[in-house]
Amino acid sequence: MTRRSQVRRAGRFVVRRPRAPRPEDFTGPAHSAPVAARLGLWLGVAFGLCFVTGLLSHAAAQPPVWFGWPSRPVHLYRITQGVHVLAGIAAIPLLLAKLWSVYPRLFVRPPRRPGRLAGHLLERLSILVLVCAAFFELVTGVFNVAQSYPWRFFFPAAHYAVAWLAVGALLVHVGVKLPVTRAALAGRLDREPVPGRRAFLRTAAGTATVAVLATAGSTVPWLRRVSALAWSSGTGPQGVPVNRTATAAGIVVPADWHLEVVWPGGRHRLDLADLTALPQRTGRLPIACVEGWSAVADWTGVPVADLLAAVGAPTGRPVRVSSLESAGLYATSTLPAAHVGDPLTLLALRVNGEVLAPDHGYPCRIIAPSRPGVLQTKWVSRLEVLG
Known part of the structure; x- marks a missing residue:
């Protein structure tokens, strides 16, 4: 039976329609405002680093007439582009952890009051654009570092354009959720410690750290021995x-x-x-x-x-x-x-x-x-x- 369930009571079966899930049905330690707020803060830092260094990379490769990319320090582009890619690598597990933490909110019913409904729809739209743009940036970025391009669009132009969409949606989302986020980070929400929350956050942070260490050897020479997944080992002709x-x-x-x-x-x-x-x-x-x-x-x-x-x-x-x-x-x-x-x-x-x-x-x-x-x-x- 796919749409109905049967419950046996006092020797007879009663057909009951399943109700839609509600946020309160999700009681795991990961599904809380403090966890979501901290993951959002970490993810915001990773996205911010990606965006700023990505703008610098784009300007260095395709400089507008008003922009001058300096020749010194000699390692400047190496550092900015390395930070750009490694911040993107770190953002992948953080984004997955953040989505796991907040997905019960998808089952919240829209409010009936027109004023609150508009804010609710704006929040949902910003989340949709943000998640789609973030996944596009991260997935195509991983293909780029692997020098594999199973698409027909020009990667730098598409990556640059979608980055602006992601940042715009992120700013809208932060503006809508700022009161809840500030309260959660200040410790005013869910003051009682819940077992498992710290473990979930440590797991998310640890996974992001391992992902960075496993790939950082491509741009940080002294990490090449521990970077098993580095896409370039520094070897080649000469x-x-x-x-x-x-x-x-x-x-x-x-x-x-x-x-x-x-x-x-x-x-x-x-x-x-x-x-x-x-x-x-x-x-x-x-x-x-x-x-x-x-x-x-x-x-x-x-x-x-x-x-x-x-x-x-x-x-x-x-x-x-x-x-x-x-x-x-x-x-x-x-x-x-x-x-x-x-x-x-x-x-x-x-x-x-x-x-x-x-x-x-x-x-x-x-x-x-x-x-x-x-x-x-x-x-x-x-x-x-x-x-």
């Missing part, structure tokens, strides 16, 4: 991971390869021997990708500012960098003037003392401090000084 190989990019370096430097009113060409003959500089710089992984290596090459000065090109302007890979999304990138002028922005010819492997951008690549990995253009063929 000790540096690779996202896109030369084969995948269809790169064929011509025998007569040369670097073309172009500026308003001038042009110069250099071959690999010319670049090698110029004064070289070695810098220990990180390469950090949007997936959250990062690695540090010793890069050797010609500072871009010195190269421009050597051929008579202006040095205080942005530079468009073009790759032999002409069809990719990141076949070109623009070095802002601040990065062009930084002596650690190199046209790299070597990594860790060895000539660049094809997968690292042979014959030369850009490596600049505090810059997203997708903009560290490989297989460089042209530098164009912009007016």
